[in-house]
Amino acid sequence: MIAGMVLAAGRSSRMGRLKPLLPWGQKTVIEQVVTTLLTASLADLLVVTGYEHEALAAVLQGYPLRVVFNPDHAAGEMISSIQVGLRALGPTVNAALIAVGDQPRIQAGTIAAVMAAWRDGPPQRIIIPSYRMRRGHPICLPRAVWPAVLALSWQDSLRSLWTSLAGQIEHITLDSPTILSDMDTPDDYLREVGASVTDGHDLSPTERPA
Helix, strand or coil: CEEEEEEECCCCCCCCCCHHHCEECCEEHHHHHHHHHCCCCCCCEEEEEECEHHHHHHHHCCCCCEEEECCCCCCCCHHHHHHHHHHHCCCCCCEEEEEECCCCCCCHHHHHHHHHHHHCCCCCCEEEEEECCEECCCEEEEHHHHHHHHCCCCCCCCHHHHCCCHHHEEEEECCCHHHCCCCCCHHHHHHHHHHHHHCCCCCCCCCCCC
16 A cells, blocks of 8 residues: 655745745645645555644645644754654555655656556565656655664755665656656746646746745
């Protein structure tokens, strides 16, 4: 069984406003991310929050998912949110599909491809999508490596493990630059909205981020 995890605990300091709550058409960015993930047959879906937890929980109320608070979000980096999410998953979950909360253009086909790649081989493999030799998200992290992830310090990242676990990593090449897209600044946000409009979707922002 595969569970989904969306990381959305950061302060969005470079954006100036909380990225997951930015407008995305008739939704917010985080709603678009979880809506796409919910098209997959996931055993569970978590959104790990930290900064502005209450606001995020309010927006996500009514979606079939769990909001999990990271109490160490201010002191820890992204790894602390991953650790909180892994600890919240049940014993029947065999792998965690880790997505990020600032990729509203995440594709259902990408999610399906990563999940299928993990299901089609030995369960100890880490599945990482790549586009033009660059790694992206979502990543499928098998339970076999969770102890190593949980042992990392907050100053580490998943990249800290890639060398030691190189033999367990399988890259799948996808023809989708959206696996690399994220939004750190207002210009990034407008770029992503523009790309979606080019794709034929009316996702013009209602306002420019401050």
